[in-house]
Amino acid sequence: MTDADGSGMSAVTKATRVLECLAEAGELTAAELAANLGEPITTVYRMLGNLESIGWVERGERKGAPVRLGIDLVALGHAVETSLDLRAAARLSLARLAEETAETAYLCVPDGQRGVCIERVDGKYTRTAELTIGGSLPLHQGAGPKAILAFSPADVRDNYLRALRGSQSNPITEPEAVKLERELDAIREAGAVQSDGDITPGVFSVAAPVVDHRGQVIASITLSALNARDDARHREFVQLVRREAAAISTTLGHHDADH
Known part of the structure; x- marks a missing residue:
């Protein structure tokens, strides 16, 4: 040109x-x-x-x-810097999860009404996950995107549910919306998402939110594995993912690790 x-x-x-x-x-x-x-x-x-x-x-x-x-360019630069900092901070945690469990770990960030995978470390024995790098899902589907939605502010959740109800292509019914609201409440209470074959049959995933220095949810990390029907292992996954999500959040300047 x-x-x-x-x-x-x-x-x-x-x-x-x-x-x-x-x-x-x-x-x-x-x-x-x-x-x-x-x-x-x-x-x-x-x-x-x-x-x-x-x-x-x-x-x-x-x-x-x-x-x-201009301020828009400054904001863009800050967003890029934040993204780079986030990926750098998450990479160590994802590698640690993959090494400790031999399973696949990945990082999701919100993009409008979808969650996008921007980093991933494959496990030793299985290479399965709901998302590949660059792949995305609606925020109410999959462990990683759902963790972002569940821990977002109430107005963000309400707007998302309103958009789902009014969707022209694939609207949800009122009972489905109520069920999703209750599920999001339960996720916040538990501190993590557990997904059992919701996206990929036979795959169990756990995700937890990552928050920045302002306490705002900016990402989630997920650990995925073939479902061994082992409740003890699933509970271990929850603890490991919450631990690493808190570690990333602390690296990004969040002081209350127990989010």
Whole structure:
């Protein structure tokens, strides 16, 4: 992709250079940016207009109409940083779960009304889980997504249930909604989700929530195995998953590990 000015430099590359200059300087006018980049000021104005329209730059406070990095870009950067921190913090716990149990452990994060797997460590003997990396499920299905929904604030749960009731493609009945509400209450009381073949027949999964420094649920970790019909092992899974979820939460700055 090239710009109409024939420079051969892609619009994305130019926009990146603009953002890098602003990140280093704090605030710059269009003229200052043009001088730094070696670009015509008309090109810089065009790029700034595009970047401002998506919230990546905003007007600064100095005289001369300077611009600076926009709050939306700052928020995006924080989200990326948080995601990287979360995956790094979770990787050790997932590996520890897989090593201790020889089963599969994975990390889920919310994405709208779905839970998405963003990290996974396969077990030694079985490679089974409800989700592969990049896979997703509705928040009311599967242990990992359901843990996120159950421990989310009440208004988030209510809005999700309302959306399910009004779904055009696959609405749930009122008795089903009431049953789901009760299940979510029971999950919060227990501190973890236990799923026995709900998604994959013969697979038992346990999931617990991960919370950040504000106490908000941002993820869940899940341990999945072939169902051995061993209640003692299932109870062990619950304790292990809750332990590792608390460890990740503590690493992310949450002070009350018993969440």
